[in-house]
Amino acid sequence: MKVLARTIAAAAALSALAATPALAQPETFTFRVAEIHLTTQPDAERVYQRLDAEADRYCQALDLGTSGQRAECRLDVVENVVQAVGDERLSAIHRDRLRTRTLAEAG
Numbered sequence: 001m002k003v004l005a006r007t008i009a010a011a012a013a014l015s016a017l018a019a020t021p022a023l024a025q026p027e028t029f030t031f032r033v034a035e036i037h038l039t040t041q042p043d044a045e046r047v048y049q050r051l052d053a054e055a056d057r058y059c060q061a062l063d064l065g066t067s068g069q070r071a072e073c074r075l076d077v078v079e080n081v082v083q084a085v086g087d088e089r090l091s092a093i094h095r096d097r098l099r100t101r102t103l104a105e106a107g
Helices: 041-061 067-085 088-106
Strands: 005-010 029-034
Touching: 029 041, 029 067, 041 067, 041 088, 067 088
Parallel strands: none
Antiparallel strands: 005 029
């Protein structure tokens, strides 16, 4: 069985970075996932957790300043990658996490 791997580069055209003139050419976030790792719900959950962790490390390395800017960066990176991958399981996990986060913030 042939395994196709997708490489997603989410350009760091984030609102938090736009306000940072020192970063004229922001680094690019690259995320690789093999389609076979998205075939089951548990696999997609692991991919999402890895994506979230890698996005968090990426945004921390950008030294954006406030924790709110880092959180916004992480959310933007994850959102861009989820959209670019275009997998329904991954999208559903992301929607669920956003809904849970919104409820917790309202709570």
